[in-house]
Amino acid sequence: MLQFAGMNPSNQELNSKYNNIDSKKKENLSSWLVTIISVALFILFALGVIIFLFNQNQALKKKLADYQNTSSPTPSTMSTSTPSADLPTISSPIFGAKIESPLKIAGQVPSGWMFEGTFPIKLLDSEKNIIVQGTATEVIPGSWQSESIIDFTATLTFKDASGTGTLVLENDNPSGNPENSKTFGIPITY
Numbered sequence: 001m002l003q004f005a006g007m008n009p010s011n012q013e014l015n016s017k018y019n020n021i022d023s024k025k026k027e028n029l030s031s032w033l034v035t036i037i038s039v040a041l042f043i044l045f046a047l048g049v050i051i052f053l054f055n056q057n058q059a060l061k062k063k064l065a066d067y068q069n070t071s072s073p074t075p076s077t078m079s080t081s082t083p084s085a086d087l088p089t090i091s092s093p094i095f096g097a098k099i100e101s102p103l104k105i106a107g108q109v110p111s112g113w114m115f116e117g118t119f120p121i122k123l124l125d126s127e128k129n130i131i132v133q134g135t136a137t138e139v140i141p142g143s144w145q146s147e148s149i150i151d152f153t154a155t156l157t158f159k160d161a162s163g164t165g166t167l168v169l170e171n172d173n174p175s176g177n178p179e180n181s182k183t184f185g186i187p188i189t190y
Contacts, residue, residue, distance in 0.1 A: 088169050090167070093105065100190075111146065115144070118138070121168065122167075125164075134156050165188055166186065169185070
């Protein structure tokens with residue numbers, strides 16, 4: 001009977017070489033499987049992160065779209081001839097006054113218009129473009145925390161302008177919620 005070199009049971013040396021090759025193949029196969037499983041787990045993890053970030057991005061886009069759709073309040077022009085506890089009063093400049101730079105502004109605002117003793121104030125031209133904006137401050141430090149009417153002052157410096165416009169007071173609204181925004185304006189002439 002013919003015997004093949006690797007099949008001879010009496011040839012121990014050849015059998016051990018083949019067994020070594022089989023164990024090396026098994027080790028290589030095992031190492032290869034570990035590598036494949038590791039890569040597959042990494043890919044699954046990366047896909048999970050991508051899906052999570054995509055969902056967060058979509059939620060952020062929706063919130064941003066909702067935020068941008070809210071309309072900002074348009075300043076209303078009101079006279080200060082009849083003071084009210086709910087509305088600011090402006091003692092200087094007076095309603096319809098001709099103004100020039102630097103403009104010194106004085107008046108009173110109801111409780112809740114200031115935050116940390118200040119609130120925004122601006123001058124608009126007849127087309128509602130901002131000419132200058134600044135900050136009004138309380139006259140008596142700490143009075144903004146009271147529940148009473150608060151005296152304020154402000155000075156606005158601007159380039160020469162002509163025509164008509166509006167002096168606008170806005171309550172300081174740290175929340176940013178449009179429903180908490182209040183504006184008050186008086187017409188002026190440059």
